[in-house]
Amino acid sequence: MRTAGIIAAHHLKRLARSPGLILLLMAIPLTLAGIEYAAFAPSAASGKLPPIKVLVLDEDRTFASSAVPRLVGSGPLADYIELDTAADVPSARRSLQRGQASALIVVPKGFQQALLDRKTAEIRFVPNPAQTISPEIVHSMLQMLTAIVNGLLAQAQAPLDAINAVAAAGRAPTEDEVAEISRGFFRAGERLQILNQMQELTVDVKRPAGASQGFEWGAGTFFAYIFPGLVMFGLMFISQALATRLLRDREAGLQRRVAIAPASRAAVLAGGALYLFVALTVLLIVLALIGNLVFRLELKQPATLLAIAVGFAFFATGLQLMVIAMARSEAGAQAVAGAVIMILSLLGGAFVPLESYPAALRAIGETLPNGAAQKAFVDVLVRGTALGELLRQVGIIWVWALALVAIAVTMERRRLAA
Amino acid sequence: MEVANLRKRFGDLEALRGISFHVGAGEIYGLLGPNGAGKSTAINILCGLVPPDAGSARLNGLDVVRQPLEARRTLGVVPQDVAVYQELSARDNLAFFGRLYGLRGAALRARVDEILQRVSLADRDREPVGQYSGGMLRRLNIAAGVLHRPRAVLFDEPTVGLDPQTRLNILELVRAIARDGAAVVYTTHYLDEAERLCDRIGIIDHGAILAEGTLAELRRAAGEREIAALRGTFRADAVPVALGALPDLQLIKVTESELLVSLASAERQLSALLPLAAQLGEVREVAVRQPSLENLFIKLTGRDLRE
Numbered sequence: 001m002r003t004a005g006i007i008a009a010h011h012l013k014r015l016a017r018s019p020g021l022i023l024l025l026m027a028i029p030l031t032l033a034g035i036e037y038a039a040f041a042p043s044a045a046s047g048k049l050p051p052i053k054v055l056v057l058d059e060d061r062t063f064a065s066s067a068v069p070r071l072v073g074s075g076p077l078a079d080y081i082e083l084d085t086a087a088d089v090p091s092a093r094r095s096l097q098r099g100q101a102s103a104l105i106v107v108p109k110g111f112q113q114a115l116l117d118r119k120t121a122e123i124r125f126v127p128n129p130a131q132t133i134s135p136e137i138v139h140s141m142l143q144m145l146t147a148i149v150n151g152l153l154a155q156a157q158a159p160l161d162a163i164n165a166v167a168a169a170g171r172a173p174t175e176d177e178v179a180e181i182s183r184g185f186f187r188a189g190e191r192l193q194i195l196n197q198m199q200e201l202t203v204d205v206k207r208p209a210g211a212s213q214g215f216e217w218g219a220g221t222f223f224a225y226i227f228p229g230l231v232m233f234g235l236m237f238i239s240q241a242l243a244t245r246l247l248r249d250r251e252a253g254l255q256r257r258v259a260i261a262p263a264s265r266a267a268v269l270a271g272g273a274l275y276l277f278v279a280l281t282v283l284l285i286v287l288a289l290i291g292n293l294v295f296r297l298e299l300k301q302p303a304t305l306l307a308i309a310v311g312f313a314f315f316a317t318g319l320q321l322m323v324i325a326m327a328r329s330e331a332g333a334q335a336v337a338g339a340v341i342m343i344l345s346l347l348g349g350a351f352v353p354l355e356s357y358p359a360a361l362r363a364i365g366e367t368l369p370n371g372a373a374q375k376a377f378v379d380v381l382v383r384g385t386a387l388g389e390l391l392r393q394v395g396i397i398w399v400w401a402l403a404l405v406a407i408a409v410t411m412e413r414r415r416l417a418a
Numbered sequence: 419m420e421v422a423n424l425r426k427r428f429g430d431l432e433a434l435r436g437i438s439f440h441v442g443a444g445e446i447y448g449l450l451g452p453n454g455a456g457k458s459t460a461i462n463i464l465c466g467l468v469p470p471d472a473g474s475a476r477l478n479g480l481d482v483v484r485q486p487l488e489a490r491r492t493l494g495v496v497p498q499d500v501a502v503y504q505e506l507s508a509r510d511n512l513a514f515f516g517r518l519y520g521l522r523g524a525a526l527r528a529r530v531d532e533i534l535q536r537v538s539l540a541d542r543d544r545e546p547v548g549q550y551s552g553g554m555l556r557r558l559n560i561a562a563g564v565l566h567r568p569r570a571v572l573f574d575e576p577t578v579g580l581d582p583q584t585r586l587n588i589l590e591l592v593r594a595i596a597r598d599g600a601a602v603v604y605t606t607h608y609l610d611e612a613e614r615l616c617d618r619i620g621i622i623d624h625g626a627i628l629a630e631g632t633l634a635e636l637r638r639a640a641g642e643r644e645i646a647a648l649r650g651t652f653r654a655d656a657v658p659v660a661l662g663a664l665p666d667l668q669l670i671k672v673t674e675s676e677l678l679v680s681l682a683s684a685e686r687q688l689s690a691l692l693p694l695a696a697q698l699g700e701v702r703e704v705a706v707r708q709p710s711l712e713n714l715f716i717k718l719t720g721r722d723l724r725e
Contacts, residue, residue, distance in 0.1 A: 003518065010514045018505050253501035257562070260465040261518035262491040416467070
């Protein structure tokens with residue numbers, strides 16, 4: 001064990017002498033996290049999504065058509081939709097192509113007349129084909145709004161009839177007629193108001209004490225959902241870089257030189273493994289501390305976090321030892337390790353939450369070491385879950401780690417003996 | 419260092435066919451053989467990296483198979499390729515290898531200082547060795563192999579690709595290590611090095627030691643005969659019978675492109691050999707080698723050492 005310690009300390013010393021690559025690799029998860037943090041954390045903290053930009057092109061230019069943007073961009077919808085006026089179709093198309101708007105609403109010519117004639121009055125909705133979620137949200141809002149307006153129109157038949165009669169006569173309405181039409185719309189509004197006063201179904205939004213808006217958690221909690229996956233993705237690449245140094249030693253004859261020293265094969269293998277394991281554990285801790293200091297990540301249950309981190313570092317060690325034991329060249333090892341890391345990260349939910357996956361894929365993801373570790377990290381960081389409730393996830397990580405280390409040791413011993 | 423009847427097979431390839439040799443304290447033993455002769459397998463067995471199928475190898479009385487760690491503690495190895503950590507200094511490199519061999523603290527520092535002086539690297543001991551010249555790296559490579567004062571040292575072609583001056587420096591280092599009492603096995607492709615450096619030489623080919631002895635003994639074995647090497651195109655199957663007609667001439671080797679014969683006197687016998695060779699094919703090149711160790715090597719193995 002003493003020899004293994006000497007070998008591990010030696011490799012760690014070398015790493016400390018040339019930290020450039022490791023710092024660069026550490027920057028990958030931090031940069032990804034920083035971008036996501038900047039993009040989404042403020043929304044998560046305030047409880048508001050950034051407003052969706054929508055263009056309106058009014059081809060009818062009537063009183064009724066001008067009411068459309070007022071309805072869409074006012075009231076509760078004003079928080080979610082930011083309206084802009086389009087001059088014509090080509091300029092609207094250009095804006096959509098540049099990603100400056102998520103959708104276009106066109107109020108076609110004849111819109112007001114169709115309303116007065118009690119015919120179907122159409123509004124055209126053009127989603128930005130390059131976007132998915134935002135246009136759908138706007139479309140849903142528009143459908144809800146249409147339902148409400150249809151209800152209002154159903155209640156306002158009498159004043160509409162009066163307007164049509166005056167128009168058919170080809171004269172200006174009298175003061176009495178104007179007053180009657182206004183009363184008609186007012187009564188229609190009152191009837192809708194009665195519907196609005198039905199209180200049987202309510203939505204209770206819980207907020208932190210004193211907060212008038214936002215969810216029960218802040219930017220740090222939001223970050224707790226995304227940070228673990230990115231960190232493990234980055235750490236697996238860092239482990240690849242660290243293991244590559246061992247492979248280069250092998251190709252340079254240094255491993256042979258160490259192997260002919262008075263050290264058992266087990267000690268030589270253990271030295272390499274210990275170096276990877278210690279370096280990865282330290283780097284995980286450093287990344288967690290950066291998450292805490294920079295991204296306000298609350299490190300709940302430190303002992304549980306350490307248990308998961310140690311298990312994952314051990315798994316990454318086993319994975320990389322196995323790859324370099326199998327590899328005949330550095331290029332081969334990098335290709336295999338890179339592919340394995342990407343597949344694990346994609347299946348394990350590093351980029352898309354596992355909750356969004358189909359059931360079968362989610363089941364696979366949760367049995368992968370990084371998927372299990374990610375779930376365990378999120379549970380601890382968001383909910384403060386104790387180790388006792390995460391035994392399944394921790395067990396999965398350690399089973400993978402032990403299996404890979406065992407395979408790596410077997411292959412390496414065979415390779416050394418060959 | 420004692421090797422007795424060492425055998426090793428890799429699948430169908432019999433890499434060692436029962437080789438035996440011994441090297442005493444302070445002695446330099448040259449192991450000469452072309453690529454694939456079995457030198458590396460023998461060295462790997464002595465290093466404890468590969469177990470032999472049969473036979474034994476002992477270092478200072480310690481069996482390399484039964485007492486591998488103890489045996490390796492007394493062994494130093496200088497590999498052909500420079501095997502040092504490029505990003506570390508010479509001092510850090512040596513400190514690491516010293517620790518692997520059990521050196522610690524003040525004793526380690528003192529020994530590192532001593533060996534750095536010996537290989538003339540003391541004035542640049544704290545630079546990353548990636549900045550060293552090829553000769554400096556070779557000297558450090560040797561220092562790393564003998565830092566722990568081994569009683570047996572294996573040098574695996576330590577001068578390949580070096581300039582003459584650096585080669586001379588290295589050879590002097592090897593002599594000094596032997597003078598300190600180490601048993602040295604020295605493999606090389608350079609016969610002149612073996613002739614200058616080695617007390618005894620073993621010629622190995624196809625996994626067997628074909629001849630062994632001091633330089634004088636081997637020269638006597640080679641006799642005073644010269645070797646004629648004819649290159650061209652030959653009817654190989656007809657050569658042995660045809661040459662049998664010429665007196666005092668021994669066929670060493672014949673292929674479709676090469677003919678090697680041992681002659682008592684090239685000056686006298688070539689006039690008869692060349693017309694006969696011309697009848698057996700086409701002669702494009704003739705080279706005559708004077709009596710030497712190289713001749714013996716060719717005579718024994720049928721091929722040049724560098725093949």
